[in-house]
Amino acid sequence: xxxxxxxxxxxxxxxxxxxxxxxxxxxxxxxxxxxxxxxxxxxxxxxxxxxxxxxxxxxxxxxxxxxxxxxxxxxxxxxxxxxxxxxxxxxxxxxxxxxxxxxxxxxxxxxxxxxxxxxxxxxxxxxxxxxxxxxxxxxxxxxxxxxxxxxxxxxxxxxxxxxxxxxxxxxxxxxxxxxxxxxxxxxxxxxxxxxxxxxxxxxxxxxxxxxxxxxxxxxxxxxxxxxxxxxxxxxxxxxxxxxxxxxxxxxxxxxxxxxxxxxxxxxxxxxxxxxxxxxxxxxxxxxxxxxxxxxxxxxxxxxxxxxxxxxxxxxxxxxxxxxxxxxxxxxxxxxxxxxxxxxxxxxxxx
Amino acid sequence: xxxxxxxxxxxxxxxxxxxxxxxxxxxxxxxxxxxxxxxxxxxxxxxxxxxxxxxxxxxxxxxxxxxxxxxxxxxxxxxxxxxxxxxxxxxxxxxxxxxxxxxxxxxxxxxxxxxxxxxxxxxxxxxxxxxxxxxxxxxxxxxxxxxxxxxxxxxxxxxxxxxxxxxxxxxxxxxxxxxxxxxxxxxxxxxxxxxxxxxxxxxxxxxxxxxxxxxxxxxxxxxxxxxxxxxxxxxxxxxxxxxxxxxxxxxxxxxxxxxxxxxxxxxxxxxxxxxxxxxxxxxxxxxxxxxxxxxxxxxxxxxxxxxxxxxxxxxxxxxxxxxxxxxxxxxxxxxxxxxxxxxxxxxxxxxxxxxxxxxxxxxxxxxxxxxxxxxxxxxxxxxxxxxxxxxxxxxxxxxxxxxxxxxxxxxxxxxxxxxxxxxxxxxxxxxxxxxxxxxxxxxxxxxxxxxxxxxxxxxxxxxxxxxxxxxxxxxxxxxxxxxxxxxxxxxxxxxxxxxxxxxxxxxxxxxxxxxxxxxxxxxxxxxxxxxxxxxxxxxxxxxxxxxxxxxxxxxxxxxxxxxxxxxxxxxxxxxxxxxxxxxxxxxxxxxxxxxxxxxxxxxxxxxxxxxxxxx
Numbered sequence: 001x002x003x004x005x006x007x008x009x010x011x012x013x014x015x016x017x018x019x020x021x022x023x024x025x026x027x028x029x030x031x032x033x034x035x036x037x038x039x040x041x042x043x044x045x046x047x048x049x050x051x052x053x054x055x056x057x058x059x060x061x062x063x064x065x066x067x068x069x070x071x072x073x074x075x076x077x078x079x080x081x082x083x084x085x086x087x088x089x090x091x092x093x094x095x096x097x098x099x100x101x102x103x104x105x106x107x108x109x110x111x112x113x114x115x116x117x118x119x120x121x122x123x124x125x126x127x128x129x130x131x132x133x134x135x136x137x138x139x140x141x142x143x144x145x146x147x148x149x150x151x152x153x154x155x156x157x158x159x160x161x162x163x164x165x166x167x168x169x170x171x172x173x174x175x176x177x178x179x180x181x182x183x184x185x186x187x188x189x190x191x192x193x194x195x196x197x198x199x200x201x202x203x204x205x206x207x208x209x210x211x212x213x214x215x216x217x218x219x220x221x222x223x224x225x226x227x228x229x230x231x232x233x234x235x236x237x238x239x240x241x242x243x244x245x246x247x248x249x250x251x252x253x254x255x256x257x258x259x260x261x262x263x264x265x266x267x268x269x270x271x272x273x274x275x276x277x278x279x280x281x282x283x284x285x286x287x288x289x290x291x292x293x294x295x296x297x298x299x300x301x302x303x304x305x306x307x308x309x310x311x312x313x314x315x316x317x318x319x320x321x322x323x324x325x326x327x328x329x330x331x332x333x334x335x336x337x338x339x340x341x342x343x344x345x346x347x348x349x350x
Numbered sequence: 351x352x353x354x355x356x357x358x359x360x361x362x363x364x365x366x367x368x369x370x371x372x373x374x375x376x377x378x379x380x381x382x383x384x385x386x387x388x389x390x391x392x393x394x395x396x397x398x399x400x401x402x403x404x405x406x407x408x409x410x411x412x413x414x415x416x417x418x419x420x421x422x423x424x425x426x427x428x429x430x431x432x433x434x435x436x437x438x439x440x441x442x443x444x445x446x447x448x449x450x451x452x453x454x455x456x457x458x459x460x461x462x463x464x465x466x467x468x469x470x471x472x473x474x475x476x477x478x479x480x481x482x483x484x485x486x487x488x489x490x491x492x493x494x495x496x497x498x499x500x501x502x503x504x505x506x507x508x509x510x511x512x513x514x515x516x517x518x519x520x521x522x523x524x525x526x527x528x529x530x531x532x533x534x535x536x537x538x539x540x541x542x543x544x545x546x547x548x549x550x551x552x553x554x555x556x557x558x559x560x561x562x563x564x565x566x567x568x569x570x571x572x573x574x575x576x577x578x579x580x581x582x583x584x585x586x587x588x589x590x591x592x593x594x595x596x597x598x599x600x601x602x603x604x605x606x607x608x609x610x611x612x613x614x615x616x617x618x619x620x621x622x623x624x625x626x627x628x629x630x631x632x633x634x635x636x637x638x639x640x641x642x643x644x645x646x647x648x649x650x651x652x653x654x655x656x657x658x659x660x661x662x663x664x665x666x667x668x669x670x671x672x673x674x675x676x677x678x679x680x681x682x683x684x685x686x687x688x689x690x691x692x693x694x695x696x697x698x699x700x701x702x703x704x705x706x707x708x709x710x711x712x713x714x715x716x717x718x719x720x721x722x723x724x725x726x727x728x729x730x731x732x733x734x735x736x737x738x739x740x741x742x743x744x745x746x747x748x749x750x751x752x753x754x755x756x757x758x759x760x761x762x763x764x765x766x767x768x769x770x771x772x773x774x775x776x777x778x779x780x781x782x783x784x785x786x787x788x789x790x791x792x793x794x795x796x797x798x799x800x801x802x803x804x805x806x807x808x809x810x811x812x813x814x815x816x817x818x819x820x821x822x823x824x825x826x827x828x829x830x831x832x833x834x835x836x837x838x839x840x841x842x843x844x845x846x847x848x849x850x851x852x853x854x855x856x857x858x859x860x861x862x863x864x865x866x867x868x869x870x871x872x873x874x875x876x877x878x879x880x881x882x883x884x885x886x887x888x889x890x891x892x893x894x895x896x897x898x899x900x901x902x903x904x905x906x907x908x909x910x911x912x913x914x915x916x917x918x919x920x921x922x923x924x925x926x927x928x929x930x931x932x933x934x935x936x937x938x939x940x941x942x943x944x945x946x947x948x949x950x951x952x953x954x955x956x957x958x959x960x961x962x963x964x965x
Contacts, residue, residue, distance in 0.1 A: 028809075057796060060633070060788045073798060073810070080788035082632060083800035084625065085651050091580075091622040095629025095637060096788070098578045098613045103633075103789050121625070124618040316615075323609040327577040328634030328787065332754055334611055335575040335636075337601040339748045345569065345597070346745040349559035350385075 017053040025050045027077040031070070037189030037215030038068055038137050042075040044192055045106070048199040049076065059104045060096055064089040064118060067144055068110030068137035068215075076106075087118025090125035090134070094316070097130055100326040101317050104203060105132035112142050115151035115170045122172075126179040126208055131315035133202045133209045136172055137189070139217040140228035147220030158225030173307055174293050176210040177286055182313035183209035184289070185306045188237055189216070190230065198306060207313030214302060227300075238301040283309050352444035353465065355546040358388050358413035360424040362501075365437045366490075367430045369401025375490035376407040378515065379497060380740065382507045383411055384560050386551045391417040391860075393739045393936060398585070398678040404433035413554055417706075417742055418861030421940035424547055425501075427493060429471070434459055446545060448496070467541060469496050474532055488529040495533025502544035504551065505534065559707075559745050563736035564640075566707040567666050568593025569746065570714025571638050572601060575754050576664070578637035579614045580626030582645060585678050586734035587668035590640035620645035624652040624663070631662045632799060634759075634787035636718045638664035642734075643672045643685050646692065653727050654693025655801040657824075660774075660783065662721035662728075662757070666714065669733040671934040680934025681734035683856050684906035689729045690884055690914055696821060698828055700728045700835060701884040704736065705859035707743035709882075713836070722757035724831050725782060733905070735936040736857045758784045765794040773797040773808040774820060781827030828885055835883035838890055841866075851877040851897040852946075853890075853926075855911060858903050858937050865942035874950050876901075881911070886919055894921050901946060903929045905937050 013021035025046040030039050049059065056078035063069035065086035072081045084092045093107050114122045114136050125134065140153040149157070152172065153165045176184045183205040187195040195213065202209035214233055216222055222229045227236075281288040289308035296303040323330075354360070364379075366372035373394075380392040388411055395406040410420055422442045428434055428449045435458065441447055443463040449455060451468025460466075471492055475485040498505055509527055516522040537543055568590045571579065581591045595614055602611040617623035623639045630637035641649065646667055656663045669685045671677035692699050700720065702713045713730055721728040758778075765771060765786065771794055774783050786795035797808035805816045841863070854862040859880055866876055879893045894900050894915070902912045909928040915921045929945045931937040 055792065057792050058789050062629075078793060078796050080786075080796050081798040081800075082629070083798065083802070084628075085655055085801060088621060088625050088652070091617065091625025092629035092632070094615065094622075095578060095580065095626035095631070095635075096633040097629075098580075098615065098626065099630040099633035099635030099637070100787075100789065120618055121622055124622065128615070317613075320613055320615070321609050322613045323604045323607060323611050325604075326635075327611070327613060327630075330577060330611055332575065334604075335577065335602070335754075336573055336748070339750050341601060342569075342573070342746050342748045346557075346559050349561050350557075 016050050018055060020050065020053070020056070022046060022050040024078065025056055025076055027072070027074040030074045032067060033143075033219045035218045036067070037139065037213075037218070038071050039074065040189040040192065041135070041137055041195065041213050041215060042071050044195045044199055045075045047192075048196050048203065051196070052200055052203065054104060054203070058102075059106060061106045061108065062089050062093045062096070063108045064110070064113035066110040066113045066142070067139075067217075068108055069113055071137065072106075072108050087113050087116065088121055089113070090118065090121035090130070093132055093134075094125060094128065094130055097132060097316065098322070099328040101131070101322070101324075102326050105130070106203070107132055107134045109134065109136050111136060111138040111140060111150040111152040111172075115172060119151075119170075123175075123179055126176055126181045126210070128316045129180070129182060129207045129313060129319065131207055131317070133199070133205075133211065135199075135202075135211045135213060137215045138172065138212050138228075139215050139221050140169075140226070141217050141221040143217045143220050147217075154227040157227040158223065160220050160223050162225070171293070171297070172212045173210070174290055176212075177289055177293075177308050181210045181308070182207040182310040183306075184308040185210070186212045186214070186302060186304045188214050188233055188302070188304060190234070191237075191304070194239065194304060201306065205309070205313070207310070207315050233302065236301045237304055238296045238299070239304045283307065284311070351463065351465070353546050354424050354442060354444040354446070356424060356548075358411060358549055358552060360411055360547050361420055361422060362409045362411070362425040362427065363423045363437075363440070364407040364409075364427045365430045365433050366405050366407065367401075367432070368397060368399055368403045368405040370490070371487045372405075372407070372429065372490045374515065375494050377740065378508065378511050379494050379503075380409050381511055381560060382498075382503050383409070383549060384555060384742070385507045385511075386504060386549060387553045387555045388413060388549060388551075389415040389417065389554050389742055390560075391739075391741055393419065393735065395935065396679050404430050411549070413552060415554060415742070416860065416864045416939065418859075418864050419936045419938045420864075421938035425545075427497065429489070429493065438464075446547065448493070448500070467500065469493070469533070469536055469540075471533075474536065478529075478532065488525070491526055491529040492533035495530035496537040497533075498530065499534045499537035499543040500541065500545050502548045502550065505530075555742065557745055558742045560740050561707050561743055562589070562738055562740050563704065563707050563710040563732050564589040564668060564738060565593040566710035566743070566746070567640070567714045567730065567732065567737070569597055570711040571664075571718075572597055573711070573748055574636065574664075574715035574718040576636045576638050576718060577612045578626065578630040578635050579612070579639070580617050580623040580630070580637065581614075581639050582617050582620045582623050582641065584620070584642050584645050586670055586738045587640040587642045587645070587666065589738065590666050590668065620648040621652065624649040624665070627663050627665070628652060628656050628661050631721070632788075636664070636722075636754075638666060638714075638718075640666040640668065642668050642670045643688070644675065646685055646689060650688075650692040653699060654695060654697050656727045657693065657697045657699060658695070658801055659799050660725040660785070661799070662718075662725055664714070664717045664721050664728055664730070666730045666732065668737040669731065677934045679734070681857070681936055682905050682932065682934065683731070683733055683858070684908075684910065684932075686731065686906065686910035687908075687913060689731060692727075692729075698885070700724065700726060700831055702728065702730050702836065703855040703882050704730060704732050705856055705880060706736070707741050708746060710736065711746045716836070719755040720834060723755050723782070723834060724827065725757060725785060726827070726831075731856060733857050758782055760784050760786050760790070760795060762791045765791045768794065770807075771795050771797070772806045774804065774823070775806045776823050776826070780830045781823050781825070782830060832885045832887055835885065835887065837887045838882055838893070839880040840889065840893070841878035841880070848875050848877045849898045851879060851893060851900045852903060853879050853881060853893070853900050853911075854903040855881040858905060861937045861939040862903050862942055864939035865946065868939060868943040869946060869950075872947075874947070876946070884914065884918075886915070890915070891919050891921070894919065894925060898925070899927055899949075900925055901927050901929050901949075903937070903942060905931050907932045
């Protein structure tokens with residue numbers, strides 16, 4: 001069941017440039033387990049969209065099936081949402097984007113939804129460079145069916161039943177980079193200060209933006225021996241640096257201690273500042289990103305932060321040269337060639 | 351020996367080798383007859399193979415305008431030694447067998463009851479051309495030239511067709527015409543031309559056009575306002591999107607920017623194609639996909655979502671012979687049940703049954719209106735026979751005053767006037783609710799689309815009462831649909847008072863109507879109804895009720911439409927008698943007539959009801 005929040009809120013809540021308070025970006029009350037990392041991700045989306053002063057109704061949020069795919073219900077309640085079938089959110093998002101290129105598309109998926117049944121659609125939505133944010137809430141297990149390993153579970157990671165996983169994990173960030181994603185990041189649901197700017201940068205990115213968010217399952221994959229438990233991930237995170245998003249209207253300063261800074265200009269003119277850590281690599285270099293991910297993987301750590309970005313990405317509409325006006329808004333005069341053109345066609349068939 | 355004599359009324363079949371370039375020569379042959387004003391219906395009978403295997407092209411020529419497959423071959427043009435035994439056997443007694451006499455014909459192919467016309471096509475080519483490719487390609491043109499002499503095709507018509515075909519490649523025109531002349535001269539010098547089977551210009555084509563059903567459907571999608579086509583290639587549906595692309599490139603370029611007012615995406619599979627259509631239609635664009643049986647199987651999960659979440663979808667299913675991979679290049683009407691109940695749970699999908707190219711155009715355009723009006727998938731049930739073969743069709747028409755029916759969609763102003771929007775509220779009592787497009791209004795009208803159960807406000811619920819209200823409303827919508835889908839076509843008035851009726855649909859139409867004419871000539875008169883959509887309009891039930899027996903003609907093994915009539919219309923099973931044709935070839939008038947005749951040969955009771963019972 002979805003429980004709706006009361007609409008009243010504290011009158012002193014701060015407002016963004018559009019006059020909205022953060023409550024305007026919330027959704028229904030979550031029915032996920034208390035403490036679920038996915039709820040932290042929803043909160044990060046809410047905060048990011050509020051800070052960016054996005055009009056909530058200009059966002060379309062889409063998902064597949066699973067715990068993660070339930071989360072769009074819990075943020076942006078004034079946006080249209082689409083909870084599709086298992087693993088097939090990318091095709092719905094593609095169709096929706098083709099129909100109306102003017103909206104902001106946020107897709108939420110899980111490791112089961114993306115790395116198993118949806119692997120094919122994931123690969124192809126990356127290839128097509130659909131202008132969207134695709135976020136995987138990755139916990140390495142199936143929560144809704146009580147804890148089976150997913151395809152992102154590490155070899156040797158133990159399930160709640162104590163059974164070791166035998167199979168090689170699918171590393172979604174590496175795959176996304178290899179398939180041609182033009183924005184690839186990874187974060188941890190518990191690291192709001194890294195995740196929020198990363199989401200903001202991804203939403204601003206023109207083209208396909210992918211974020212893999214490690215989000216431990218508090219109920220079925222938070223046991224000793226799991227490599228996606230809270231304790232394990234906290235101990236094995238290696239960050240590329242802190243990411244800060246700076247919209248053109250107003251600069252947001254990071255609360256983090258700054259290290260070395262690299263400025264990256266996004267398509268909409270806004271910039272992201274990368275605060276490199278010791279392990280930092282050139283985020284415009286695909287091979288360097290893959291090497292850095294692999295290096296950390298060898299050490300048993302997750303490399304987080306913005307891992308790769310191509311600032312010159314073209315999206316699907318540019319690739320296939322569709323008109324700037326959303327196809328859904330074309331008028332009958334623009335769509336129907338009329339009887340005269342049909343008569344010419346008839347004549348050509350005689 | 352008996353010789354078949356026929357003027358403008360015979361069947362000619364070409365036996366070719368797949369991949370040798372015979373297709374364009376054959377279609378030029380058919381088009382020449384069409385341009386002489388003689389109704390013609392050509393059919394490709396081809397293997398699922400790129401090259402090397404036997405392929406046939408069968409042309410029905412019928413001054414009366416019968417376009418269905420008749421059965422029997424009057425003239426066989428045999429260009430493939432591999433299939434010769436079968437090809438010789440198919441010729442009607444007194445018919446003609448045109449073959450390549452460069453080598454002597456083996457004794458096993460000699461029949462005493464048919465006439466042999468040997469033309470040394472290979473030798474002529476060897477003599478005239480040095481390039482092996484030219485030798486192959488021109489052989490086809492040479493036999494067309496020979497047939498022009500043998501059948502009396504106007505040579506000028508062929509010359510014009512060659513000129514049109516090679517427009518832009520002018521240097522190819524003269525060599526092609528020369529090849530045609532080679533064949534023409536050889537036939538004239540060596541045989542009595544024309545044969546007793548021959549052609550003569552008439553005026554029975556009128557202003558009709560020659561077009562295949564898939565192209566017609568692709569054009570229908572353009573006129574219906576489709577902007578998004580997402581598809582995955584599969585025989586025999588591929589040319590639907592090919593045609594859409596060809597004509598949109600001409601007709602839908604934004605004059606200001608040169609950009610496309612449409613998007614075509616070749617998806618990675620049929621699942622994705624259907625997902626894209628759903629996403630696009632959810633978001634306010636008109637979208638469609640085209641596929642065939644195996645693709646429909648893959649799309650069923652999404653079709654169930656679209657049915658339950660009430661999202662318009664247009665799907666063009668060009669049926670082929672199943673099950674499974676079946677016979678990919680052969681025709682059937684065997685997806686009826688799979689499409690009608692596509693997906694799990696209690697699901698019903700709207701089906702349209704086109705019978706000719708004009709139907710493909712009209713019904714595809716109409717499918718978008720229906721899908722948006724009813725907020726549900728609409729599946730056009732065409733097939734390979736109609737989809738991939740050129741067919742005579744009345745010219746397409748479009749009323750410029752016609753506007754698209756976008757269904758119940760609320761805009762921002764309308765939402766402002768509503769206190770609380772409920773996506774699944776049955777405001778009008780017809781089972782159809784109001785929807786909104788994403789991005790319409792800052793605070794009203796947003797809802798969550800899902801395949802899970804929800805209440806009238808689109809809020810997820812597993813409450814049994816809310817579920818029941820929803821699925822029962824969907825049934826009410828189904829009832830509403832009956833008045834929106836195309837009504838059946840009745841042929842009752844042709845035989846008033848007849849006790850028995852024939853029910854048919856889709857591409858069985860032309861052969862069925864011809865069979866009824868054949869039987870009428872023998873004193874067996876039957877009423878007829880052409881079902882054009884599912885759900886069935888009330889007239890279908892009335893027709894069944896009004897007759898003692900109803901023969902249901904179908905091109906599948908399991909009498910699928912009959913099953914649908916029994917399930918949905920509560921028809922009396924004793925009354926509905928199946929006449930089936932399932933070998934993958936288009937159903938033939940002769941076979942329908944023969945099957946029906948059996949019921950009447952042993953039946954001496956009067957075929958007409960009394961005036962009283964006829965009402």
